[in-house]
Amino acid sequence: MSMKSAPVNDPEGVAPATGGEERRTRASQRTLVWWAFKKHRLALVSAWLLAGMLIVIALCEFVAPFGDRHRDSEYTTAPPQVLKLWDTDGPDGFQWGLHVDGYTSEQDPRSLRITYEPDPADRVEVGLFVKGEEYELFGLIPMDRHLIGPKDMDDPMYLFGTTTDGQDLLSQLVYATRVSASVGIIGVLVAFLLGIVLGAVSGYFGGVTDNAVQRVIELIMSVPSIPLWLGLAAALPPDMGPVARYFIITTILALVAWTGLAREVRGRFLALRSEEFVTSARLDGSSHGRIMFRHMLPSFSSHVIAALSLSIPGMILAETALSWLGMGLRAPAVSWGVQLQDASKWSVLSGAPWLLIPGLCVVLVVLAFNFVGDGLRDAADPYKH
Amino acid sequence: MTEPQIPAQRGAPPLLEVRDLHVRFPVRRNLLGRTTMENHAVTGVDLALRPGETLALVGESGCGKTTLGRTIVGAQKATSGSVLFDGADLTAMNGRERAPYRRQIRMVFQDPFSSLNPRFTLRQIIGDPLVATGEARGSELEDRIAEMMRRVGLSPDYMDRYPHAFSGGQRQRVNIARALIVGPRLVVADEPVSALDVSVRAQILNLLRELQGEYGLTYLFISHDLSVVENLADRVAVMYFGRIVELADTADLYERPRHPYTEALMSAVPIPDPALRGRGGRILLPDELPDPTDPPPGCAFARRCRHAEEGRCDTGAIALERGPDSDAGHAVRCVRHEELDLQGIVGAES
Numbered sequence: 084m085s086m087k088s089a090p091v092n093d094p095e096g097v098a099p100a101t102g103g104e105e106r107r108t109r110a111s112q113r114t115l116v117w118w119a120f121k122k123h124r125l126a127l128v129s130a131w132l133l134a135g136m137l138i139v140i141a142l143c144e145f146v147a148p149f150g151d152r153h154r155d156s157e158y159t160t161a162p163p164q165v166l167k168l169w170d171t172d173g174p175d176g177f178q179w180g181l182h183v184d185g186y187t188s189e190q191d192p193r194s195l196r197i198t199y200e201p202d203p204a205d206r207v208e209v210g211l212f213v214k215g216e217e218y219e220l221f222g223l224i225p226m227d228r229h230l231i232g233p234k235d236m237d238d239p240m241y242l243f244g245t246t247t248d249g250q251d252l253l254s255q256l257v258y259a260t261r262v263s264a265s266v267g268i269i270g271v272l273v274a275f276l277l278g279i280v281l282g283a284v285s286g287y288f289g290g291v292t293d294n295a296v297q298r299v300i301e302l303i304m305s306v307p308s309i310p311l312w313l314g315l316a317a318a319l320p321p322d323m324g325p326v327a328r329y330f331i332i333t334t335i336l337a338l339v340a341w342t343g344l345a346r347e348v349r350g351r352f353l354a355l356r357s358e359e360f361v362t363s364a365r366l367d368g369s370s371h372g373r374i375m376f377r378h379m380l381p382s383f384s385s386h387v388i389a390a391l392s393l394s395i396p397g398m399i400l401a402e403t404a405l406s407w408l409g410m411g412l413r414a415p416a417v418s419w420g421v422q423l424q425d426a427s428k429w430s431v432l433s434g435a436p437w438l439l440i441p442g443l444c445v446v447l448v449v450l451a452f453n454f455v456g457d458g459l460r461d462a463a464d465p466y467k468h
Numbered sequence: 469m470t471e472p473q474i475p476a477q478r479g480a481p482p483l484l485e486v487r488d489l490h491v492r493f494p495v496r497r498n499l500l501g502r503t504t505m506e507n508h509a510v511t512g513v514d515l516a517l518r519p520g521e522t523l524a525l526v527g528e529s530g531c532g533k534t535t536l537g538r539t540i541v542g543a544q545k546a547t548s549g550s551v552l553f554d555g556a557d558l559t560a561m562n563g564r565e566r567a568p569y570r571r572q573i574r575m576v577f578q579d580p581f582s583s584l585n586p587r588f589t590l591r592q593i594i595g596d597p598l599v600a601t602g603e604a605r606g607s608e609l610e611d612r613i614a615e616m617m618r619r620v621g622l623s624p625d626y627m628d629r630y631p632h633a634f635s636g637g638q639r640q641r642v643n644i645a646r647a648l649i650v651g652p653r654l655v656v657a658d659e660p661v662s663a664l665d666v667s668v669r670a671q672i673l674n675l676l677r678e679l680q681g682e683y684g685l686t687y688l689f690i691s692h693d694l695s696v697v698e699n700l701a702d703r704v705a706v707m708y709f710g711r712i713v714e715l716a717d718t719a720d721l722y723e724r725p726r727h728p729y730t731e732a733l734m735s736a737v738p739i740p741d742p743a744l745r746g747r748g749g750r751i752l753l754p755d756e757l758p759d760p761t762d763p764p765p766g767c768a769f770a771r772r773c774r775h776a777e778e779g780r781c782d783t784g785a786i787a788l789e790r791g792p793d794s795d796a797g798h799a800v801r802c803v804r805h806e807e808l809d810l811q812g813i814v815g816a817e818s
Contacts, residue, residue: 359583362543363646367597368570381587 116385119462126458129451136448140261144218147254148232148240151417153216158239159249160435161186161199166242170206181209183233183240198434208234244437246425255417256441262418264448266333267399273337274398275391278344283375285345286352293349300342308339312401316410325416332411336401344390351383385463393456396449403445419445481555482516483686484540484573484654489513489549491535495761507760509535511710512549514788517654522680522687524701524718526694526733530757532710533690534578537656540688541575542566553654571597574647578659580639584631590617591627594645603650612649619682620645620675637668641675648679656688661696673700695737698722698813703797706730709757709768712788716798723812726800728773731810739813767802775808 121127139146164183171177185205190197215229215236233240243252285296315335319328352375355361364378380387399419405411406420407427414421419441425431426438489510496505509532517523525533538544540551542558551558553569561569577583584593595613598604604612614624620641631639640660647655657676661669677700680687691697697704697718704721706714706729714727725731735751753772758764764771770781780803788801802808 359577359579360585362538363575363577363583364585364596364600366541366543366570366575367600367646368567369596369600373600378585378588382585 116459116462120458123458123461125454129454129458132447132451133455136260136264136451139257140264142220142230143257143261144220145226145228146230147251147257148215148229148242149251149254150216150218151254151258152415153251153254155239155245155249155251157249158186158188158199158241158245159197160247160431161239161241161245161249162201162435163244163252163437164201164207164240164242166209181211183207183209183242186239196434207238207240209240210234243440244435246422246438247431247435252422252437252440255422256444259417259419259422259441260444260448262329262412262416263399263402263420263445266329266336266402266418267395267452270333270337270340270398270402271391271395273334274341274394275344275387277337277341279348279380279387281341282345282348283352283380286349287356287371287375287379289353289356296345296349300345303339303342308401309404311339312336312405313408313410316405325412328412329416332402332405336398336405340394340398340401344387344394347390348387351386352379355379355382383463385459389456389459389463391456392452392459396452399445399449399452480519482552483519483554484515484517484688485552486513486515486536486540487550487552489515489536489539489551490547491532491539491544492547505761508710508763509760510539511763513707513710513712515705515712515715517686517688519653519686520680520684521702522689522700524689524691524697524704525707526691526697526704527707528692528733528757530760531707533692533707534658536707537575537658537688537690540654541573541656542570543575567601571601571650572652573654573656574650574652576640576643576647576655576657576660579663580636580643581631581663583643584639586631589628589630590622590642593631593642594649597646597650601650613645616645616649619648619679635668636664637672640664640668640672644672644675644679648683648685651683652685654686654688656690658690659692660689662691662693669696676700694722694733694813706733709763710760711768711801712799713769713801714799715788716800720798721812725810725812726798726805726808727769727802728775728808728810729769731812734811734813737813775804777804780804 144150167182167184169177169179170182184201184203185207186199187202187205188197188199209231210233211231212228213232213234213236214227215232217225217227220226241251241253243256246252246255281296285293312335316332319331323331356379361374361379364374369378402411402418403420403423406413406418407423408420409424412418412421422438422441423445426435426442432438490508490512491510492506492508494503494505495507496503498504511532513532513536515523525536527533535544539546540558546559550560553573556569558566558569588596591610591613592599594616595604595609598609598612613627617624617627622638622641622645626634631642634642640663643660660676661672664672673696676687676689679685687700689697689701694704701718704714704716704718705712706721706727708729714721714725714730716726721730722734725734732751732753751774758768758771764782766782766784767773767776767786770776773781776782786801786803788799789805790799
């Protein structure tokens with residue numbers, strides 16, 4: 084051995100890193116993930132879209148031109164209007180001003196069905212931050228201003244058309260977004276709480292505990308999910324209030340959805356359990372809880388977040404399907420599924436294709452969550468190159 | 469070496485005593501959950517460490533030396549036998565009773581990569597034992613981490629960096645800092661340098677030796693490499709197939725090994741000076757290790773031993789015997805040890 088000639092106190096100095104390298108060495112896990120995520124264009128765009136959706140959800144009453152109970156029996160199944168910035172064929176020739184065309188109605192003498200046509204001569208003045216129905220923002224602040232709406236609140240302004248009941252589709256859609264997206268998000272959070280805790284316990288302790296948890300998961304997974312949801316939802320008393328129903332439906336969806344994640348988390352814990360840093364954490368005197376959630380979970384937290392955003396769409400689709408089948412949420416609650424019930428009859432749909440807009444919304448949001456999830460999954464491990 | 473070193477106190481009561489320790493891993497269970505097949509990792513090990521000494525535990529991979537080390541620090545449960553630290557039986561304790569001993573017996577891990585949490589900064593890694601037990605926080609925590617980093621030769625400026633920015637040698641310094649920050653008395657170093665470049669090895673070994681003098685540490689130094697051990701250890705225990713086959717003072721062992729397995733290990737140590745290379749040459753061991761689920765009777769090494777005699781070596785249990793009275797500290801587990809004249813590394817470097 085050449086030990087005796089070796090320098091005794093050489094700190095083996097880390098060469099001070101420069102520029103980008105310096106940034107990398109000091110960057111936290113979160114920063115590295117963000118740098119990797121930013122490179123994923125589609126995911127970034129989707130993330131902005133979802134951020135916009137969250138704002139709409141939060142400011143729902145303000146964004147919607149009308150309240151969720153608003154109903155205009157004068158205009159049922161009216162087509163969407165086009166928002167116009169100027170007017171050329173008005174009484175005074177060219178004229179600036181945000182407006183939509185009003186409707187003329189015509190009744191078919193044989194079927195007695197009323198059809199509406201936009202009428203350029205009937206100008207409906209539209210404004211931003213207009214006075215409209217009163218509401219309480221966040222359930223606290225009393226307000227009557229709406230982001231957009233007719234200047235005279237009794238005028239018709241239906242940018243996405245109206246439903247068969249004469250409700251403004253746009254307003255309904257805004258409220259439905261709040262319900263459907265929050266069912267997805269809250270349901271997934273509940274499912275994840277269950278999944279992470281049970282998966283962690285299962286993988287970390289192993290043995291009998293692991294066996295018990297895994298058998299329960301297999302049992303739940305072996306039951307086909309749609310009949311299970313239907314069965315559970317059918318057991319709800321029909322006279323239940325919409326809020327209670329909303330929470331029960333969310334819980335039902337979460338109780339079925341946690342199993343996949345629990346498996347994933349368990350696998351990760353199993354793999355990490357034999358790592359020496361886990362042993363060393365134990366020898367440091369950490370409690371089991373601290374080892375599981377402080378030492379081990381952060382090692383794959385970004386994977387968990389990716390899995391989270393990938394499972395929100397499933398939840399949203401489940402709620403939509405359930406409500407569409409009439410077993411989930413029911414009117415007067417509005418969700419995308421409830422809205423799409425309207426569009427389930429061909430006779431209605433052929434005359435009013437705009438009733439499918441909520442479906443478009445489902446597709447967009449589901450895709451956005453998937454892209455964000457993909458982006459996160461790719462960015463999740465910044466140490467692989 | 470010039471730095472002060474606390475001499476191993478011969479007469480003092482042992483700091484650590486291992487008595488008839490067995491560790492077995494279940495391999496197969498029957499329907500009722502009873503173990504039907506076991507892997508014997510550690511079989512009846514007796515060991516005593518005197519305060520301030522360095523005992524090297526040497527053997528090939530799979531011989532149970534790591535399991536023994538892990539059992540001593542409490543990362544592995546003993547099947548039977550006892551581990552006494554300062555006279556207190558650690559194996560009989562539950563987690564809570566054992567807690568105060570965790571800080572007295574610390575471990576330095578072999579793999580400088582998997583032993584450091586990649587999501588933690590050096591501050592979090594080194595300070596973890598203090599944070600986990602709630603011993604220090606705030607500026608006191610910071611001061612102690614910085615102090616410890618300086619002691620192991622790392623600049624405290626690197627406190628907020630992640631392990632991926634460091635080399636193997638630096639990571640091993642982090643490992644050492646984490647082990648020592650709670651002020652242990654015994655450090656179990658499990659192959660602390662085997663994953664490192666040869667040039668870095670000497671630095672880490674020197675650091676370990678310096679720290680031993682500074683803090684009065686007792687080391688159990690686990691290694692598969694006799695050449696690493698020679699300059700560091702006071703005594704060497706050679707382990708084979710879960711048993712200690714030879715235990716002696718380092719110089720004594722290197723000069724005159726008494727177990728054929730030790731001789732074979734010695735022959736694998738490269739000697740730089742051709743003039744000093746002995747008559748023996750390399751001893752190549754035939755065959756692999758015996759099946760650990762079904763230990764053979766007699767000497768476990770007999771099947772690979774060139775000195776084995778039928779009828780003597782393959783029957784009955786062979787005890788770890790004191791050597792001839794010339795060196796009372798030399799113990800060996802071989803029935804033929806008095807007849808054999810084995811080749812050590814005489815004057816290889818001393």
